[in-house]
Amino acid sequence: MTTTHERSTTAGTPTEVGRTLADENPRTLTALDMGALWGNLGVSLLGFTGAIFVLVPVDKPMSLLAACVAVAVGTLLGTLGFAAAGIPGSDTGAPSMVLLRGLFGTKPSYLPTVLNVVQLLGWTTFELVTIATAMHQVAGGVPRWGYVLAGGVITTLLALRPLGWIRVLRRYVTVAVAVALVYLFVQLLRHPLPSFTHGGWGGFWIAVDTVIGVSVSWVPLASDYSRHARSARGAFAGTLVGYSLTQFGCYLLGLVALVTVATAPEQIFGSFIAVPLGTVAFGVLAVRELDQSFADTYSTAVSLQNFRPTFDRRLLALAVGTVATVCALALDINDYENFLTLIGSVFVPLLGVLVVDYFVISRRSWDLGEQVAARWSTLVAWLLGFVAYQLIYPGTIGWWQRMWLRIQDWLHFTPQSWMSASLTAFVVAAIATLVAGMPRRRREPEC
Numbered sequence: 001m002t003t004t005h006e007r008s009t010t011a012g013t014p015t016e017v018g019r020t021l022a023d024e025n026p027r028t029l030t031a032l033d034m035g036a037l038w039g040n041l042g043v044s045l046l047g048f049t050g051a052i053f054v055l056v057p058v059d060k061p062m063s064l065l066a067a068c069v070a071v072a073v074g075t076l077l078g079t080l081g082f083a084a085a086g087i088p089g090s091d092t093g094a095p096s097m098v099l100l101r102g103l104f105g106t107k108p109s110y111l112p113t114v115l116n117v118v119q120l121l122g123w124t125t126f127e128l129v130t131i132a133t134a135m136h137q138v139a140g141g142v143p144r145w146g147y148v149l150a151g152g153v154i155t156t157l158l159a160l161r162p163l164g165w166i167r168v169l170r171r172y173v174t175v176a177v178a179v180a181l182v183y184l185f186v187q188l189l190r191h192p193l194p195s196f197t198h199g200g201w202g203g204f205w206i207a208v209d210t211v212i213g214v215s216v217s218w219v220p221l222a223s224d225y226s227r228h229a230r231s232a233r234g235a236f237a238g239t240l241v242g243y244s245l246t247q248f249g250c251y252l253l254g255l256v257a258l259v260t261v262a263t264a265p266e267q268i269f270g271s272f273i274a275v276p277l278g279t280v281a282f283g284v285l286a287v288r289e290l291d292q293s294f295a296d297t298y299s300t301a302v303s304l305q306n307f308r309p310t311f312d313r314r315l316l317a318l319a320v321g322t323v324a325t326v327c328a329l330a331l332d333i334n335d336y337e338n339f340l341t342l343i344g345s346v347f348v349p350l351l352g353v354l355v356v357d358y359f360v361i362s363r364r365s366w367d368l369g370e371q372v373a374a375r376w377s378t379l380v381a382w383l384l385g386f387v388a389y390q391l392i393y394p395g396t397i398g399w400w401q402r403m404w405l406r407i408q409d410w411l412h413f414t415p416q417s418w419m420s421a422s423l424t425a426f427v428v429a430a431i432a433t434l435v436a437g438m439p440r441r442r443r444e445p446e447c
Contacts, residue, residue: 016163017228021309025093028163029229034238036170037225040291041218042246043177045130048272049265051254053210057203064259065196070207071251075244077208077423078215081351082222083239088358089223090232094368096223096299097306102366103357104382105374112350113306116220119343120300121324127293128152128328134286137269138279145329151290152325158294159301159317163228165294177288180281181249187275188253191260205420209393212422215247217344219351221299297321309370342395348422349385352429353378361437377436385429393421 014026029037044050055067062070088099097116100109132147158165222239229235254268261271272282301316357378358364392415394404408414 016161017313019312019314021095021098021305026163026228027093027230029166029225029235031229031231031234031238033166033170034225034229034235035242036174036238037166037242037291038218038239039174039242039246040169040177040288041295042243043181043250043285043288044214044292045134045269045285045289046126047214047247047250048254048257048268050210050214051251051258051268052265054207054251055255055258057206057210060202061199062201062203062207063197063199064194064255066199066201066204067207067255068196068252070204071211071248071255074208074211075215075247075251078212079240079244079247081212081216081355081426082219083236083243084355084359085219085351086222086226086229086235086239087232088354088364088366089225089227090229090235091364092366092368093227094223095227095302095305096220097303098309098368099223099354099366101306101368101370101372102362103354103375103378106370106372108374108379109306112220112346113303115343115346116303117300119217120220120296120303121320121327122343124155124293124296124300124320124324125327125331127289127296128155128324131286131289131293132328134269134282134289137273138283138286148325148328151293152321152328154290155293155297155324156318156321158290159298159321160314162225162294162298165291166225169291173288173291176284177246180284181246181253183281184272184275184278185249185253185256187278188256188260188271193256194259202417205418206393209420209422211247211251212420213344213348215243216348216351216422218243219347219354220303221295224299224302293324297324342397342400345389345393345395345421345425346382346386348389349382349425349429352385352426353382353433356430356433357437360434378433381429381432381436384432385425388428389421389425391415392419392424 014024015028016026018024018026051067054070055061055064057070085096088094088102089096092099097109097113100112103109104112128148128151131151132144135147135151136142136144226232226235226239229238257268257271258265261274262268269282272278272285275281297317297320298313300320301313304316304320305311305313358366390404391408391411391413394401
């Protein structure tokens, strides 16, 4: 049975997400709503400081021109991918992890669901720590743990009424964020810029991979929101335009700060605060970071519903928000960052499998029932893409990196500087899915 939902809205359609997946799915989000949601999510305090990994992807800094091109290429490729990943949600009305039943089978979908829950819980914790750190710089009179608690409470409350919060983003928050970004750009650009061509292009594809990784990290969340869109076209366009513009602007602002005022990533926040009225502008961006923790918390709750659709998402959101807040207070989350990056790398090849199977092999028709048989061909394609990614860039976790370096030696394989781990993993997974799925496509007549 293929799950489908009506796309039109009527007077009796609910305006907020139901408690369980069995409740009626509201279709209330316009292209502007989707653009506002993803436009706000494209701005991140972590993105500002992450600009250093674009500017200096290897030992020596790239030129400002090379860094800007890397951001543009990585943003466009990554956003095209995760915007396309939201189309199945618009078509079916199902959230991201439930959709993986159609891709891998019901029980195998639990594996990526577990990985997604772990990474989202980790990123929620990261965001709470980041918000607290930023707000403590703005107003140091409040202890850092106080901001963590406040951020955790607000995040959880927002996750209880997600569609209502998205409407607030469109009407008010997006404008305030845009004004703050433009103002900081104007102030920082008053300082002289270095030559755009000073430096080289060494590590360009590593920088592109970094930016793609940030965009593609949203793939497991895409359909959690696009399923509430009025149309697949509006969801795709809103996501693509909104996120592309703001992620590019976010990285660009971080790059400008690094080459003008800040000499290290930890000084970027200070460079924003130092400009006239910079405390106000930075305060707006710090408070806006709550939409990152909100999205992670809500999607964690919805992901857990894949295990049991009758779970109450509100109770799940309360539990997730509580756990993330406790973790932000108790753990040294910086030690967890590399592990989160490793988990995130599994979703790049997943995107390749998803796009090819849904649009080419399955012709936009998946069985999302509770007893869907395992599809080993797509699981193998996903694994091959993951292996390709690790062979080119195994990350920085010591034991994991050493294991893949030994595998490289055994295969007599040496990654080249022009190789992109993200693009290679995507292509390998996509080709493997296409090859394995063509016999099935020929057997099944078009609907």
